[in-house]
Amino acid sequence: MAGLILRQIAKTFGETRVLRGISLDIADGEFVSLVGPSGCGKSTLLRIIAGLEAQSSGEVLIGGEDVTGVRASDRNLSMVFQSYALYPHLTVGENIAVPLRMRQLTAAQRLPVIGSLMPGARARGREIAGAVSEAARTLDIDGLLERKPGQLSGGQRQRVALGRALVREPAAFLLDEPLSNLDAKLRVHTRAEIAELHRQLRATFVYVTHDQVEAMTMSDRIAVMMGGEILQCAAPGVVYDDPEDLRVAEFIGSPKINLLPADVGDGGRLSVMGHPLDLAVPSGARGVRIGLRPEALVVADAGAPLVGRVVHFENLGSDLFAQVAVPGLEDRVVLRASPRMRSSLRLDATVALSFDPAAALVFDGAGKRLRDLRRPAANRHREAVL
């Protein structure tokens, strides 16, 4: 087990700059998710860590050692691929054994038929079989060892791919969207299992996903990537409650954060839809927008800053999300309410919404977070997100 350090990793494909100088320290035993929309360079970054792709500049350190120029097979990393990449002609047991056979057996011992007659091959073979059955037990697939990947379900294949990764003790585990081919229910289940596996192994995990829910639920830290850069890397709660950048605020959170244009008045005082707020920004700020999570909005009496008509609502059982069309706003405002409110949130009902200015996230015209507010916002800490 070892930590990973990335220093100024850049990657260009021809004219296209895919990664623009990424630096990231991943501690030993940490679970870090790289999350971002498709095309943000997260998979490329993972492949550079793995050694499957060479960076244009910058360095990768594994356990303090610079591995630039070290090929993937010598980096002692395990990887789980999106397609699982199981060898279709080998049984589950043989698939899991491949990393050990390749590393622990000599070329002669790996030969078919006569390989097992080579000196030492028997003992090594028994060791490998032991490690394989242990890995299979950990993942609860010991009943499948004799089957071929073609006879397995998606979830079982995914476990076999995990088994192949954890059968040896690598410096770190790299996971490239391992859950994206599973159905929704299984994804939720496996998500928890991978997080538990991480706690059990205390190994370094780098997890690439485009699904912010996966990133939020499993990671110690989330690195939000966009346009080849890491916009913010912090604990899930911090990324959600205290985003550095408008793009982070927009990407993390479902439903999406509500963005309201704000006017800057005298002394930098902000007002929304003509309603002055108890918030002020340094004068000179332009194009200010305030972000409000759906749960920051509350149904209030008339005279609240936002008044609109309920145009759609989604009842998730535990929560109720209402989309409110506010005249003068381009996007609908999404409100999270408890199901008890269902009677008052009928379609076409007019609602007034207000919010605590302390819960508002203020961004400048460039999308950077404005923290120098006159009335400092106390961060609300939430235990469970989403």
Place this chain on the structure above:
Amino acid sequence: MTATDTILSPQQLSAADPARRQRRTAWMLTAPALALMVLILLAPVAIAAVLSFTNYSLGNFGFDWVGVENYDKLLTRSTYAKMFTATFTYVLTVTPISVGLGLGAALLINSLTRLRDLYKTIYFLPVMATLIAMSIAWEFMLHPTIGVVNQTLAKGCGTWVETLWPWLAMHCAEGMPLWLGNRRYAIWVVCFVGIWQGFGFNMVLYLAGLTSVHRELYHAAEIDGARSGWERFRLVTWPALGPTTVFVVTISSIRSFQVFDTIEAFYPIGAGPGKSAYVMMFAIFEKGVEQNLIGIGSAITMMFLGFVLMITLIQRWLVERKVHYG
């Protein structure tokens, strides 16, 4: 539904039984195809099988049953021993080499980033060309005196090449080989032309097979510690090409059994010096068509079919048991 459907006798009821009706329709729909298959494929084979036990000649009004005499001849006479030797020499040489070269060429072309299409075209050209025309071109090239092969070899005489290559030194002293006229070389020259002509086809099949190999598997193999190209080939490429290989080997061996035009072009009479290139197809043609010995020709044909059937059965067995599709 017509009016008669409403009143049915018990017999009519059973005839209207849906399962039976479906069965009858199925047979009716299959009948044309079945008839054609019997007429065009099975009947001629059956007739050949019957004729192989007779001394029939085309134009005769009758024939005599001769029992297994024709087969007995095939297994005892030295001409037919030569036939089997030539045939199996050809099949066992051309099949593995043309499959191997096809795979090698496909792997090399697949690793290229540029000029892929150029190489593909070059290697595929002999496949598209008529073998009989190409054989004539080879005949010129292999001509003992004016052929380009012997002239090139002669250039090596008296140089350092001769000291390194005893075979060349011997021929520099005794004269260059008669490639097509020498009993030792004849069948190998025929094999060479067969390989030259056939491997491009195998290459195309392997190239198609290689496109189906999942790229992520190579990455997985690399992460799993497969350092050398050979290890990645063993772990990923070769198993993935299993179905292609079975198909390529079957097609190549059946094509090798069928070789005829090279030999017909090189040796219109006699099938090579001392019948050294007397392959089965040529024997069928010579006996059955040229000499009008339909009985013996049919017997060779039956043997030929037996071999091809055997290869096909082996292929079926391999496909079902050993090769992974997926």
